[in-house]
Amino acid sequence: MRVIVGKGSCGIAAGANDVYEKLEVLSRENPVAGTTLGITGCIGMCFLEPIVDIYPNDEAEECLRLVHVQGSDAQTIWDAVAGGELDKLEPLKIKPEDEEFLTQQTRVALRNCGIIDPESLEEYIARGGYRSIRKILEQKITPEAVIEEIDKSGLKGRGGAGFSTAFKWRAARNSPGEEKYLICNADEGDPGAFMDRAVIEGDPHSLLEGMLIGAYAIGAKEGIVYVRAEYPLAIIRLKKAIKDATEAGYLGDNILGSDFSCKIRIKAGAGAFVCGEETALIESLEGKRGMPRLKPPFPAQAGYWYKPSNINNVETFANVAWIIDNGGEAFAAMGTENSKGTKVFALTGKINRGGLVEIPMGRTLRDVIFGIGGGIRGGARFKAVQLGGPSGGCVPAERLDVQIDYNQLVITGAIMGSGGMVVMDENTCMVNMARFFLDFTTKESCGKCVHCRLGTKRMKEILDRIVEGKGEEGDIEKLEDLCNAVKDGALCGLGNTAPNPVLTTIRYFREEFEAHIEEHRCPAGECRALISYNIDPDKCIGCTACARQCPVDAIKGEVKGVHVIDHELCTKCGNCKTACRFDAVVVR
């Protein structure tokens, strides 16, 4: 039997380390013959963490999945394992409806995530790992043929722009020069997206193998992974994977006895969203301020140290070995006419089942949010979903049947993006949401060009005013003008796309802007300056729970009597609303 604890970042945050340590002690003190304890990366079912999987034997693909496991459950689990009485674990077992979260997915990029031990090279190899690079080197498949296969697959970059991977590889291959670089963009800047983190934490060798194939195809001898500073665990796991792969001869000089040599190293970012933009990333790799360069020349001509370079996203690389192994056509068989294969999304926000979702292109947003994600948490009404983070836009309820496809999504005003999918319900204020993204882009603008540096600032000032109830007539039009100016005038993608969240919210939720500006009202009940907390006398039973939680003693009332909020004192902290178990505290 194998007992596997999910140790991705979110599992650890939810308490997986404690569970693992307790099981570790038990397995040492009370060993069970033929039973081992191990770990795995992100399973994708983040809403059920901490998770423990029990596999009846070494070959089994099916497991007994225990969810929301706490350290205090360790003894019960180990006793059941030792006594061969797994049925005793029924209370911890995953509910059948939650299992649908995974059974509705198709996993290519995440094929090993949540299954293998990310720190074990052997487990990666056992699932077909490094078979593709071996095939290429042993059968002496030419770089051109490799690129041809990727071309057949129709793979497009998963980092946001959706550019053909084969096209980029061919450009880098054909670019003259001996010294070339292959770079992996693991900066994952969209706040609220974690697909790339999951791949590196859960299956680092699949990234390395994809990079090796890419390096072989373009003729690079060196690869660099630029990892976001906030991902310490990913860096540790990737370091170990590089070391193990080097020792086993998959990295370094004369890989697998061929004349192909390639080294891969890690560079930790230092926190700057703009460094996700490829030329800014290159500047940062060179130790400088991460400011975008003018294009052309493109990185394929003059990239890292002005040598021909190719940059791809983590998820893009994670698909590559699968494509070589299964053939480009198998990949192209999934998806739509112009969007092939699968795409990973990080489903978060006001959703019942949040986590990582990989599905073939062409499924609808409704499928993902209501089918896989189980709909809105707490039974509220769906309002919109934000795709592509600060560069993307929102899609409202009436467009939920749109297919997940690069072109179809652009028609809605949103973009495919890198995979962030944040679900919002009726209690989310869309104006405040637009302000939130603008606040982000204003802070992250590198300052190189005026349109972005000042334009985003001016937009944010207007949005600040609106959410404070000080909006003026004409503000919406002013915002639209600024949006268009910044979109066209900015130098890099950050500025070009920063207006998207504002433009899409105006497009679909104009009446919400108008309510703020004309009536000084926040229909979602979120903007603090425009709301007040009140107690519904018909619902209040006088339990005093709210009054005890109020930090400023703004709530008066006798035990069993109706309570009242003094608006002079109230700081709108929201404690009373959380405290009241009778829904008597209402926001207006």
Next chain:
Amino acid sequence: METRSDLALIEPTLSEYRDQKGSLIAILQNAQDIYGYLPMDVMEHISREAQIPLSTIIGVATFYTQFRLQPVGKHLIMLCDGTACHVNSSELISAAITDELGIHDGETTKDGLFTLKHVACLGCCSLSPVMMISGQTYGALTPDKTRQILRKLAEEEGESA
């Protein structure tokens, strides 16, 4: 008063990276690991030793949010302000921290115990709203739960002092 840093501590980093071009960010990252922030005298020393103009070093140090030019409190509160946390009302958590400790984003309490820093996504969005204090993650926060966590930490400090 300008305090003097122990410059010997950065020597191994300098000897590793001094001659590797493009290593400034890595040097500064190591320096911050060692000193907890980037003291001016350390940056001056790096400038002399690695032959990089001080203006370039300060330019890089101020560009990236990871670098700090001031020391931080004993407990660094990293409050997530990513999209998922925002949608799940992280603004209320931020207000609760400010109310409880009297500090805003980037500030440190007078007793030097807490520094508040807003960060974009800690990678556990399914537990949002989330904060991380000294490596420990706290999820599904409410204003009240946040206050209790802070009070408990402050109490523990009082006991150990």
